[in-house]
Amino acid sequence: MLATKRAVEFSLPGMRYFRIFLLHFQDVFQNRGRSFIYFLMALLNPALQLLFWSGAIASNAGIESYWSFSDMASYYLLLTIATSFLVVHIEQDVAFLDIKEGRLSKFLLHPFPYFISKFMEELPWRIIQGLFGLGAFMLFIIITRISISFISNPLQIIVALVICLLALGISYTLKMILGLLALWTTDFWGILSIEEVIFLIFGGFVMPLTYYPELLEKVSYFLPIAYIVYFPVIAVQGKLTINEMYQVVIVQLIWVGVLYGLYRLIWHRGIRKYTGVGQ
Numbered sequence: 001m002l003a004t005k006r007a008v009e010f011s012l013p014g015m016r017y018f019r020i021f022l023l024h025f026q027d028v029f030q031n032r033g034r035s036f037i038y039f040l041m042a043l044l045n046p047a048l049q050l051l052f053w054s055g056a057i058a059s060n061a062g063i064e065s066y067w068s069f070s071d072m073a074s075y076y077l078l079l080t081i082a083t084s085f086l087v088v089h090i091e092q093d094v095a096f097l098d099i100k101e102g103r104l105s106k107f108l109l110h111p112f113p114y115f116i117s118k119f120m121e122e123l124p125w126r127i128i129q130g131l132f133g134l135g136a137f138m139l140f141i142i143i144t145r146i147s148i149s150f151i152s153n154p155l156q157i158i159v160a161l162v163i164c165l166l167a168l169g170i171s172y173t174l175k176m177i178l179g180l181l182a183l184w185t186t187d188f189w190g191i192l193s194i195e196e197v198i199f200l201i202f203g204g205f206v207m208p209l210t211y212y213p214e215l216l217e218k219v220s221y222f223l224p225i226a227y228i229v230y231f232p233v234i235a236v237q238g239k240l241t242i243n244e245m246y247q248v249v250i251v252q253l254i255w256v257g258v259l260y261g262l263y264r265l266i267w268h269r270g271i272r273k274y275t276g277v278g279q
Contacts, residue, residue: 071237074148075208077137078233083205085130086164086228088171090122091195094179095188104274115263119172126168151238159245160235166252171228173259180263183270204230224255 098104107114141148151157178195182188200206202220209220209230220226231248234240240248 070147081133082229082233084133086167088175091175091179095182099182163235164232167228167232169256170224177263180266180270183273227252
């Protein structure tokens with residue numbers, strides 16, 4: 001009876017994926033020190049930017065500005081959390097471990113799609129690092145007692161959560177595409193360097209995109225990168241109306257569909273180039 005129950009339980013796709021997730025979660029928890037270092041890297045840039053803007057706003061206290069210091073503080077603190085939760089780093093594992101070292105062969109034999117298997121591998125890292133981000137956020141509020149503004153309307157909260165989930169989908173699919181590009185190149189470090197620069201400029205990591213020149217701001221809104229971190233952050237801040245949030249969701253859905261279709265195309269063409277012994 002027990003064996004039958006376990007067989008039925010394992011036959012459910014959701015339970016199989018959940019067990020894969022738990023196995024990877026155990027591995028990530030054993031390497032929590034590594035997760036904490038990654039979190040510190042995500043924290044350093046927003047902290048430095050916050051110090052800069054605190055000085056800039058203080059020196060121009062009599063000049064009308066778009067955002068107050070409280071707005072900037074909440075933006076960069078939420079940026080830390082969003083970076084930890086939503087910015088995926090799976091492309092390095094795909095490129096260096098799976099493709100360059102030939103580990104992809106074992107995934108081709110698994111009864112699970114490669115796309116889902118790698119997501120179950122990456123998700124625990126996002127959860128652990130995101131919790132670090134939440135902890136740092138709460139500690140900062142307790143110490144500084146600064147006033148932070150958030151959305152409070154239940155409908156806006158639900159839509160903001162949808163925006164965050166879609167942002168994770170865009171981030172993961174985009175990074176999977178970047179990782180698979182290693183099938184066509186022998187030097188993946190160049191792609192990583194370009195990726196970091198593009199994310200830094202168009203992702204809202206340096207400053208809110210509303211401070212950009214008009215042309216650069218429009219380019220940022222056209223690319224999918226702004227929909228990974230920037231729009232989730234300002235949505236949680238309450239900088240968007242409900243109609244603007246709906247528009248963000250629509251654009252995110254379009255990008256998820258486009259990127260997943262591109263992933264499928266690259267996967268089917270790239271797998272033909274894979275030798276099975278690494279590169």
